[in-house]
Amino acid sequence: MPMLAPTTSAELADAIAGAAADGTRLEIRGGGSKAGVGTGGRQTAVLDMRGFAGIIDYDPAELVLTVGAGTPLAEVETLVAAHGQMLAFEPFDHGPLFGRPVGAATIGGIVAAGVAGSRRPVMGGVRDHLLRFEGVSGRGEPFMAGAKVVKNVTGYDLPKLMCGSWGRLAALTQVTLKVLPAPRETTSCLVRGLDPRQACAVMARAMGSQAEPSAAIHIPGRARGASLTVLRLQGFGPSVAARAALLERLLGEHVVETPDAALAEAIWGDVRTLAPMNDGRPLWRLSIAAGAAPAVIAALEPLGAQWQMDWAGSLIWLCFDGGGELVRRTAAGAGGHAMLVRDDRGVYAGMPTFQPQAAVLAALETRVRRAFDPAGVFETGRFSDLAPHLDLAHAD
Amino acid sequence: MSLRMPEPDAAVIARRGEIAAALRAIVPGEGVIDDPAMLRPYESDGLTAYRQPPMLVVLPETKDQVSAVLRWCHGQGVKVVPRGSGTSLSGGALPLADAVLLGMAKFNQVLAVDYEDRVAVVQPGVTNLAVTRAVEDAGFYYAPDPSSQIACSIGGNVAENSGGVHCLKYGLTTNNVLGVELVMMDGEIVRLGGRALDPAGLDLLGIVVGSEGLLGVVTEVTVRILVKPETARALLIGFASVESAGQCVADVIAAGIIPAGMEMMDRPAIHAAEAFVNVGYPLDVEALLIVELDGPAAECDHLIDEVERIARADGAVSCRISRDEAERLAFWAGRKAAFPAVGRISPDYYCMDGTIPRRRLPEVLQRMEQLSAQHGLGVANVFHAGDGNLHPLILYDANVPGDLERAEAFGADILRLCVEVGGVLTGEHGVGVEKRDLMPAMFSEVDLAHQQRLKCAFDPGLLLNPGKVFPTLHRCAELGRMHVHAGQVAFPELPRF
Ligand SMILES: Cc1cc2nc3c(=O)[nH]c(=O)nc-3n(C[C@H](O)[C@H](O)[C@H](O)COP(=O)(O)OP(=O)(O)OC[C@H]3O[C@@H](n4cnc5c(N)ncnc54)[C@H](O)[C@@H]3O)c2cc1C
Numbered sequence: 001m002p003m004l005a006p007t008t009s010a011e012l013a014d015a016i017a018g019a020a021a022d023g024t025r026l027e028i029r030g031g032g033s034k035a036g037v038g039t040g041g042r043q044t045a046v047l048d049m050r051g052f053a054g055i056i057d058y059d060p061a062e063l064v065l066t067v068g069a070g071t072p073l074a075e076v077e078t079l080v081a082a083h084g085q086m087l088a089f090e091p092f093d094h095g096p097l098f099g100r101p102v103g104a105a106t107i108g109g110i111v112a113a114g115v116a117g118s119r120r121p122v123m124g125g126v127r128d129h130l131l132r133f134e135g136v137s138g139r140g141e142p143f144m145a146g147a148k149v150v151k152n153v154t155g156y157d158l159p160k161l162m163c164g165s166w167g168r169l170a171a172l173t174q175v176t177l178k179v180l181p182a183p184r185e186t187t188s189c190l191v192r193g194l195d196p197r198q199a200c201a202v203m204a205r206a207m208g209s210q211a212e213p214s215a216a217i218h219i220p221g222r223a224r225g226a227s228l229t230v231l232r233l234q235g236f237g238p239s240v241a242a243r244a245a246l247l248e249r250l251l252g253e254h255v256v257e258t259p260d261a262a263l264a265e266a267i268w269g270d271v272r273t274l275a276p277m278n279d280g281r282p283l284w285r286l287s288i289a290a291g292a293a294p295a296v297i298a299a300l301e302p303l304g305a306q307w308q309m310d311w312a313g314s315l316i317w318l319c320f321d322g323g324g325e326l327v328r329r330t331a332a333g334a335g336g337h338a339m340l341v342r343d344d345r346g347v348y349a350g351m352p353t354f355q356p357q358a359a360v361l362a363a364l365e366t367r368v369r370r371a372f373d374p375a376g377v378f379e380t381g382r383f384s385d386l387a388p389h390l391d392l393a394h395a396d
Numbered sequence: 397m398s399l400r401m402p403e404p405d406a407a408v409i410a411r412r413g414e415i416a417a418a419l420r421a422i423v424p425g426e427g428v429i430d431d432p433a434m435l436r437p438y439e440s441d442g443l444t445a446y447r448q449p450p451m452l453v454v455l456p457e458t459k460d461q462v463s464a465v466l467r468w469c470h471g472q473g474v475k476v477v478p479r480g481s482g483t484s485l486s487g488g489a490l491p492l493a494d495a496v497l498l499g500m501a502k503f504n505q506v507l508a509v510d511y512e513d514r515v516a517v518v519q520p521g522v523t524n525l526a527v528t529r530a531v532e533d534a535g536f537y538y539a540p541d542p543s544s545q546i547a548c549s550i551g552g553n554v555a556e557n558s559g560g561v562h563c564l565k566y567g568l569t570t571n572n573v574l575g576v577e578l579v580m581m582d583g584e585i586v587r588l589g590g591r592a593l594d595p596a597g598l599d600l601l602g603i604v605v606g607s608e609g610l611l612g613v614v615t616e617v618t619v620r621i622l623v624k625p626e627t628a629r630a631l632l633i634g635f636a637s638v639e640s641a642g643q644c645v646a647d648v649i650a651a652g653i654i655p656a657g658m659e660m661m662d663r664p665a666i667h668a669a670e671a672f673v674n675v676g677y678p679l680d681v682e683a684l685l686i687v688e689l690d691g692p693a694a695e696c697d698h699l700i701d702e703v704e705r706i707a708r709a710d711g712a713v714s715c716r717i718s719r720d721e722a723e724r725l726a727f728w729a730g731r732k733a734a735f736p737a738v739g740r741i742s743p744d745y746y747c748m749d750g751t752i753p754r755r756r757l758p759e760v761l762q763r764m765e766q767l768s769a770q771h772g773l774g775v776a777n778v779f780h781a782g783d784g785n786l787h788p789l790i791l792y793d794a795n796v797p798g799d800l801e802r803a804e805a806f807g808a809d810i811l812r813l814c815v816e817v818g819g820v821l822t823g824e825h826g827v828g829v830e831k832r833d834l835m836p837a838m839f840s841e842v843d844l845a846h847q848q849r850l851k852c853a854f855d856p857g858l859l860l861n862p863g864k865v866f867p868t869l870h871r872c873a874e875l876g877r878m879h880v881h882a883g884q885v886a887f888p889e890l891p892r893f
Contacts, residue, residue, distance in 0.1 A: 020878065061646040062753050062784075084652055120593055127594075127602055128571050139878055143846045147838070149751045150564075151783040151823040153557045153606050154831075154838055155865070156847045157570065160602025164594060181652035204512045210626045210692060236652075239695030246692070289591030291513045314593050336592030355596040361586045365597045367853035372846070374878050 001044065007051035009134070009142045009173055015047065016171065017140025020375040027380045028167035030070060030106030034113055036098035038166075038353040039343055040384035049108055052173045057148075060085055064131065064148050065179050069108025069172040076107050086182040089126050090117040096273045097283065097342055108172045114164025118215035118232070118271055121207065121290075121311045123180070127163040132176035135162070137169065138373025148176050161368075166383065169372040183214070183234035188264045189247050190257045193226040194218070196309075197294040202251060203312040204290065206231045211247040216312040217271055230259070230267055271310060277317045279306055282343040284318040284327055288336030299330045324348045328355050353383035399446070399829055402863045404493040408474055412451055415474060419454050419496070422464045429453040438497050441482040441489040442544075443830055445746075445800055450477065450491035457502045459579060459615040466613065466860075467583025469496060475859050476581070478609040480521065480552030483544045485747055486828025488556060488608045488864060495862075498613060500551050506530045507616070515574060515591065516621050520551025520614045524558075527619060536621040539566035542824070543732060551614045557606030559824035561657040561731070562688075564782035566622070568824065570605040577616035578604060581855040590618060603850060608826050609861040611854040625690035628656060629700055632727045633707045634681035634714035638662065641683035642757045644710040645781045648687065651706060653699055657688040658782035659731050662761065665738070665776040665789070669730035672737035677730050678714045685781065686727050734778045735789070742774070742791035746803045750814030751823035754784045763813055764788060771806040773799070785823035786814065812837050827865045835867050849875050 004026075006012040019026050025044040029035060052070040060083040067076055073091065080086055092115050095104040105115075111133070116125035132146030145158035162172060191202060196218065203216040213231040221227040231247060233240050248256045259267065270276055277283055288296060293313030301307065305320040314336075320327060324340070331338035337355035340348060356362065373379070379386060408415075416430045429435060430452050440447045456462045469476050475495035482489050491497045503519035506527070510516075511534055518527055524545040527538040541560035542548055548558065554576060559568045566572070575589030589601035604611055635641040641660055648655065661669065661684045670677040677684060685707075689699045700717055707715055718724035730737070738745045752760050761777065768775045774791040788810055792803040811821050811831060815838050821831045835844060844866060851858070852872035862869060 059753070059755070061650050062755065063649065064753070114594060114599070116594075124567065124571055125594060127599055128567065137846060141842050141846075143840070143843045145839075145843060145847065147751075147818075147820045149753055149784050149819050149823075151559065151568070151751050151780070151785045152820040153568070153824055153826055154820045154822050155827065155835065155844075156603050156850055157557070157606045158603065158847065158850075160570070160599050160605075161850075163602070164599055169598075181649070181654060184652060208511060208514055208623055210623055212623070212691070235691075236695060236698055238698040239692055242692040242694035287592040287594050287596075289513055291510070292591075311593060335590055337596035339596070357597055358586075360584045361588075361597070361600075364580075364586060364600065364853065368598060368600065368850060371849035371853045371876075374876065 001046055003046045003048055005048040005051050009136060012136045012171055012173060013140050013142050016136050016138065016377055019045070019377045020138065020140055024377070025380045026377050027382060028112070028171045028378065030109030031072060031104040033093070033095035033098065033100050033105040034109060036344060037341055038382040038384070039346060040350070041380045041382040044380040044382070047171055049171060049173070050106065052108070055079060056174060060179070063150055063179050064176060066148060066174065066176040067107055069111070069175050070106050072103065073105040073107055073110055074103035080179050081182065084182055085179045087129065087177065088119060088123040088180040089129055090119045091115040091126070092117045093273045096275060097278060102273060107175060111163055111172060111175050112165060112167050118217060118310055121314060122212070122214055125163065127160045129178045130159040130163055130175060131178050133159055133162055133172050134174040135170040135172040138375060138377040146176065150178050168369055168378045185237045185240045186232065186234045187240055187244055188259050188267070189231045189233065189244060190259045191229045191251065191254045192257070193221070194229050195227070196220070196297040199227065199229040199309070200290065200293050200313045202229055202254065203231070205250060206247060207312050209246065209250055211243045211250060218309040218313070219267070219276070220307065228267065232268070274317060276308060277319055279319045281319045281321045282345070282347050283341045284320055285339045285341045286316040286318060286327070286331045286334070286336060287339070288314060288316065288331055288334035290314040292334030296330055296334050300327065321347045324351050331355065350384055352385050354385065399833065401448070401492060401829070402869060408494045409451060415472070415496070416452055418468055419452065419465060422468065423454055423456050423461050427455045427457070429455070438479070438482070438491060438499070441479070441484040441487060443485055443487040443490070443828065445794070446487050446490050446829060448491050448493055450497035451494055453497045453499055455499045455502050459577065459585065462498070462579045462613055462615055463583040463585055465496070465498065466579055466581055470582045470857065470859060473857070473859065475862055477861050478555070478613050480549030480555070481523065481547050483548045484552065484556060484826065484828060485749070486822065486826040486830040488826050488828040488861070490829055492863065500549065500613070503551070503615065509621070511536065513591065514621050515618055517616065517618050518550055520554070520617055521549050524548050524550060524553055531621050532624070535624050537624050538619055539572055539622050540569050543735070550617050550619070554605050554614050554617055555607065555609045556826040557824070559780070559785070561659055561780065564658060564780070565654050565656050570602065572620050573601070573605055573617060574620055575618035576601060576604060576614050578612035579615055580612045581857065581860045608828060608865050610851055610865060612860070627693045627696050628688055628690040628724060629696045630686055630688040630718045630724045630727045631700060631703055631707070632677070632716040633685040633687065633712045634678040635683045635685070635711065636681060636713050638683045638761050639758045640711045641685050642754060644685060644707050644712065645754060647706045647710060648703055649782070651702060653702060655687050655703070655782060656690040657686065659686045660684065660779040660781035661731060661734065662777040664774065665734055665778050668737040668741045668776055669734050672740055673729045673733050675726040675729050681713055686731055688724070731778065738776050738789045738791065743793040743795065746790040746792060746807055748788045748790065748807050748810050749785070749822045749825040750811050750819055751783070751785045752814050752817050752819035754781070756817040760786070760813060760817060764810060767806055767809050767813070771802050771809070773802055773806055780823070783823070784819065808834060829864055832865060833867050835865070845870070845875055852876065
């Protein structure tokens with residue numbers, strides 16, 4: 001596949017304008033950790049964004065970090081950790097799911113894919129921390145939106161729109177993120193042996209309490225033992241201790257354990273890299289109303305789905321090769337949607353990566369995509385979402 | 397007023413009677429107002445220097461009515477201005493002479509609360525405070541707390557992406573809204589977001605929040621509610637200089653502490669507030685900080701000690717720690733009453749809303765003092781110190797000819813200064829009509845065109861709230877044109893495909 005690796009905005013603009021003129025489609029790629037997402041697609045060229053790497057400015061006291069979009073996530077996380085700070089959305093690492101090393105992602109890819117980990121329900125997603133970006137739209141024009149300050153409502157909030165846009169609006173060259181202090185102390189509270197309904201009730205009770213967990217996950221019982229429901233408490237020492245005691249009182253009818261460091265690391269490491277979700281079958285990601293999680297599991301587990309829950313039930317990872325339409329209907333019934341994250345064997349060939357939306361919304365989304373990318377430079381078909389209504393200026 | 401609004405369309409105004417009749421067929425009875433005397437209350441919002449009675453007011457009660465009104469206006473080419481409670485400080489709800497004003501006040505119901513999932517579904521006309529009132533008995537609250545919270549509506553909050561004194565820790569409206577139901581100008585209805593934490597497609601919810609009524613009319617809002625913290629305590633810290641107060645703010649954050657609130661007032665604001673509420677603010681300091689910590693008692697106690705230690709090290713000349721709820725509220729009383737307090741020392745004041753990188757504060761205040769002398773008007777500053785959001789209050793007298801114009805010129809200079817030091821025109825009040833013509837100070841033509849094309853995706857006829865936010869109204873067809881450089885390649889050395 002042809003590869004283009006610009007290193008300046010002007011080169012990038014030229015590449016995109018050139019593609020728009022001659023009808024070439026561009027797949028924007030950072031570290032390639034998520035290149036396996038979306039198996040559709042016709043002939044495209046790859047736009048390698050790793051040339052836009054480097055720390056541009058970082059002022060820890062202002063909580064503002066600006067980096068080139070091609071900067072490796074690992075480099076960003078190391079930098080902020082050295083100042084006692086973190087990316088508060090604690091991104092997942094999708095690399096291992098696609099046979100890539102840990103830490104391969106670039107920050108631009110994390111933003112474009114809207115990857116937020118276990119802290120999402122409490123601290124927000126990437127969308128809540130992207131303050132500004134620079135990039136080149138499908139029109140081949142460099143532009144920016146947002147600002148390098150933590151509070152700003154000037155103009156439309158285009159940074160939000162870039163998060164989770166999966167490279168279909170603009171190629172991002174630079175991102176400014178709000179960073180936050182990293183917690184001083186972390187502890188986990190573990191309850192074993194709950195079924196999904198009990199686990200969701202426990203997680204909801206904890207999340208709705210002054211114990212303020214920073215994360216709540218549930219991993220079903222597997223060959224090695226009983227299910228694990230884990231609530232993570234983070235903050236200053238005296239606060240964590242007080243909240244752990246509160247949580248234990250709150251969950252009085254259950255035995256609450258504090259996992260030792262090795263077990264805690266294994267659990268949270270697995271959650272971050274999604275290691276157990278790698279059984280060779282397609283991987284689905286269901287984003288739903290937390291309260292509906294038990295019903296989703298009840299519908300799909302008997303059909304052979306393997307799963308784990310994050311975001312207090314609001315996020316379900318599912319290894320499953322049964323009916324794809326059933327997964328989508330179930331997710332919709334649970335107030336959400338299902339994304340087909342990995343399907344390397346083509347079990348669901350031709351199925352859109354993202355859950356199709358109601359007609360009026362789909363048409364609106366198409367108009368927004370055309371607003372940024374009138375010629376469809378970024379419409380590679382990779383996500384199998386090239387519906388007839390796309391109405392591209394250069395559609396063939 | 398020094399600002400030009402789009403030229404009213406005389407042909408539309410001439411059809412006023414016919415338009416009123418058509419809207420009455422959709423919203424019967426009292427729902428359509430055309431009596432000039434009854435239109436008066438709607439002639440301005442919180443930016444009272446600008447006034448314009450609307451052509452008509454319509455007050456729908458259901459989303460189907462909203463949809464039918466918009467569809468009809470769309471078909472007839474009639475402009476529409478949405479309005480919540482009319483507290484906007486940027487003129488976002490300023491009527492137009494040839495537009496229908498769509499008031500959302502009758503959408504005043506809390507529709508559902510789910511404590512298990514911690515969300516509330518409300519209609520847009522519900523006031524900000526009423527959301528908290530609806531859930532507080534169960535120990536919950538809605539976090540964004542604009543000072544106008546007893547009056548402003550959630551729909552207005554969504555449109556302006558409003559903040560409050562607690563948004564450093566808990567976020568602005570956008571971080572606390574999970575979904576909306578939106579009626580577009582052509583009458584079509586979409587649901588954006590909802591109970592899941594991310595959308596299946598583009599994050600259109602993210603751009604509707606803060607879109608200042610230009611993209612659609614919000615008819616339902618799903619918000620996140622939070623558990624009330626076990627305790628909240630505050631420190632009231634005086635400093636001999638703005639520099640040392642600013643240093644203290646930076647050091648608190650560097651210590652890994654994100655306070656629930658961190659507010660600063662300068663000498664004129666302190667004096668005005670103390671004269672108004674008499675809560676014992678120190679009068680011999682140049683800057684006063686209110687730092688609030690919340691959470692478990694153990695955490696508050698621990699962090700209060702930390703903050704006090706940091707403040708002393710940064711040269712605090714006074715430091716009081718609230719011993720009980722009454723004292724905490726007293727610390728806040730002056731800050732919360734800062735606007736009316738300033739209103740007592742000056743016949744009129746004009747509230748600005750820029751954000752700056754915090755480290756530039758001393759320099760910005762100094763230059764503001766120079767500007768104050770230059771324009772011959774006083775200024776008092778209250779400041780959301782944690783997030784760098786400045787509210788300079790410019791003191792003027794509308795009865796003195798030329799004073800309003802001077803205040804506006806002073807305000808524009810302050811906002812340009814904010815942008816010059818790396819900040820922005822507005823941190824929470826919105827662009828509206830007020831900062832519309834300053835947008836080029838922050839954005840290039842190309843940047844603005846990318847924003848305006850988004851407007852075109854929602855409202856290609858530019859009928860919804862026109863004349864706000866964007867300095868020039870480009871027609872959508874003109875914006876859509878692509879200028880492909882005809883055969884000219886700028887970087888011939890780059891490998892082609
Ligand atoms: C004394 C005072 C203190 C204030 N303090 C703060 C503060 O601390 N923080 C802060 O952020 N703001 C503050 N404000 C500003 C103001 O209260 C907020 O901007 C508020 O969100 C406006 O809400 P509203 O219901 O009054 O909206 P309006 O003023 O009626 O309208 C504001 C904008 O929203 C649009 N709109 C309203 N309802 C809808 C709807 N349903 N659908 C689509 N668009 C709609 C209007 O077209 C307009 O553009 C203050 C104002 C005053 C007067």
